[in-house]
Amino acid sequence: MAMLHRSRVLGIGMSVPGRIVSNHDLAKMMETTNEWIIERTGIEERRWVSEGETGTTLATAASKQAIERAGLTPRDIDMIILATLSPDFNFPGTGVFVQRSLGLKEIPCIDIRQQCTGFIYGLSIADAYIRTGAFKHILVIGAEVHSTGLDISTSGRDVTVLFGDGAGAVVVGRATDEAHxxxxxxxxxxxxxxxxxxxxxxxxxxxxxxxxxxxxxxxxxxxxxxxxxxxxxxxxxxxxxxxxxxxxxxxxxxxxxxxxxxxxxxxxxxxxxxxxxxxxxxxxxxxxxxxxxxxxxxxxxxxxxxxxxxxxxxxxxxxxxxxxxxxxxxxxxx
The missing domain is CATH 3.40.47.10 (Thiolase/Chalcone synthase)
Structure with missing residues (x-):
């Protein structure tokens, strides 16, 4: 299929939980120190979800902000691509739950599993679809809830101190000039x-x-x-x-x-x-x-x-x- 269009980022949004977990907080849960974590990772604090916050709620909030900044409404979105290694449930993927939260129906939802590279993979897929002319406005989301699946103990500290929860989203649409x-x-x-x-x-x-x-x-x-x-x-x-x-x-x-x-x-x-x-x-x-x-x-x-x-x-x-x-x-x- 011939490439008919080029793509661009039209709007961006993000959402993180309100709960802040500092290195000092972790030091109360396991054998570690603020200095040890900063020296090895640079991390001082992270956000972890509270009851009621999920990958879907975070992704929806980030998506609404991205859509608004793109000057669009949710009904202008004609595809959702969601990258996560921590879906809300084994199946179906989180994409359809975000679709439902945005009040959308029937548009395709693609869930991908490329972990830390997931957002770039999603952006690559969106770029290809926009270039073909098949879609006009694609919502690309990266959303994670790590905190509910971490070993919050001294034996798991090397991994647990690294991870936080959050979501980010962009709306990818058609470019109208080479400047963007x-x-x-x-x-x-x-x-x-x-x-x-x-x-x-x-x-x-x-x-x-x-x-x-x-x-x-x-x-x-x-x-x-x-x-x-x-x-x-x-x-x-x-x-x-x-x-x-x-x-x-x-x-x-x-x-x-x-x-x-x-x-x-x-x-x-x-x-x-x-x-x-x-x-x-x-x-x-x-x-x-x-x-x-x-x-x-x-x-x-x-x-x-x-x-x-x-x-x-x-x-x-x-x-x-x-x-x-x-x-x-x-x-x-x-």
């Missing part, structure tokens, strides 16, 4: 080391899906080989950035702002150093929100726009690495 459009997206995966960051149970590959023994061994909580993940991240993220620069014939100086996935402040600082990007041209907010997986890039981008770090027409690079292993980048003129 998605230039390219670049997505990759390699499953050869999938188990270095995963949650093994419950699983349809196990009979039964969850056992008392598995729970006793804490296999229903996420586990991570931090050193391997770090090594892959600081290799794959620079490569994805360079791939986009080559595709669009860009120099590093052309990038006005970089929005990396907020997994670990030390990873992002190293990536910036490796490619020679001045610190003021990378925005991080993991200090306040922790790792919100698929939601981190739109939440971070939203904040950068609010702070005036991203202005209309600026060239923005989004980049992520996550479980799978998955990684990717997106280049756009905001």
């Amino acid at each position: 459009m998605i230039l390219s997206t670049h997505i990759h995966a390699d499953g050869s080391e999938a188990e270095i960051l995963w949650t093994e149970y419950p699983a349809s590959a196990r009979h039964p899906r969850l056992t008392v023994e598995a729970m006793a061994e804490r296999k229903h909580y996420p586990v991570m080989n931090g050193k391997r993940v770090f090594k892959h991240a600081v290799t794959r993220m620079p490569a994805a950035i360079m791939e986009g620069m080559v595709t669009n014939n860009l120099k590093l100086a052309d990038i006005d702002m970089m929005i990396p996935h907020q997994a670990n402040l030390r990873i992002n600082q190293m990536v910036g150093q490796m490619i020679g990007l001045p610190p003021e041209r990378m925005h991080n907010n993991i200090q306040k929100y922790g790792n919100t997986t698929a939601a981190s890039i739109p939440i971070c981008m939203h904040e950068a726009i609010e702070l005036g770090k991203i202005k209309p027409g600026n060239l923005v690079c989004l980049v992520a690495f996550g479980a799978g292993l998955t990684w990717g980048s997106a280049f756009l003129r905001y």
Whole structure:
């Protein structure tokens, strides 16, 4: 099918729970300290849901803000793409619950599972659909509720201190000029080391899906080989950035702002150093929100726009690495 259109980000929104959980709060739940967490991750606090807050409620609030900022109404949306590793239920996906909350019917909903790279994958899918002319306004959401599935104990602290809850959303529509459009997206995966960051149970590959023994061994909580993940991240993220620069014939100086996935402040600082990007041209907010997986890039981008770090027409690079292993980048003129 011939490419008929180019796409752009029309509006952006975010939503996080009201409950703030500081490092000092975690130190009361497990053997850790504020200093230990900051030294290793850069995180000072994160948001965790309270009763009644879900991936759907967070995603709906972020979506309403994105739609309003795009100058549209929910009925203008003709597709929803939702990225999450923490759906409200095993099935159906969270997308249809967000659709219902927005008062919409019949439009297609696509739920994707690319973990920390999920938002960039979603943006890539939306860009392709807009280019074909099949859809006009696509809602791309990253939403996560980690806190209800974490091992909040000393044995689980290496992973638990990292994660927060939240949602971010953008409306992707047709570009009307070259000053505001998605230039390219670049997505990759390699499953050869999938188990270095995963949650093994419950699983349809196990009979039964969850056992008392598995729970006793804490296999229903996420586990991570931090050193391997770090090594892959600081290799794959620079490569994805360079791939986009080559595709669009860009120099590093052309990038006005970089929005990396907020997994670990030390990873992002190293990536910036490796490619020679001045610190003021990378925005991080993991200090306040922790790792919100698929939601981190739109939440971070939203904040950068609010702070005036991203202005209309600026060239923005989004980049992520996550479980799978998955990684990717997106280049756009905001």
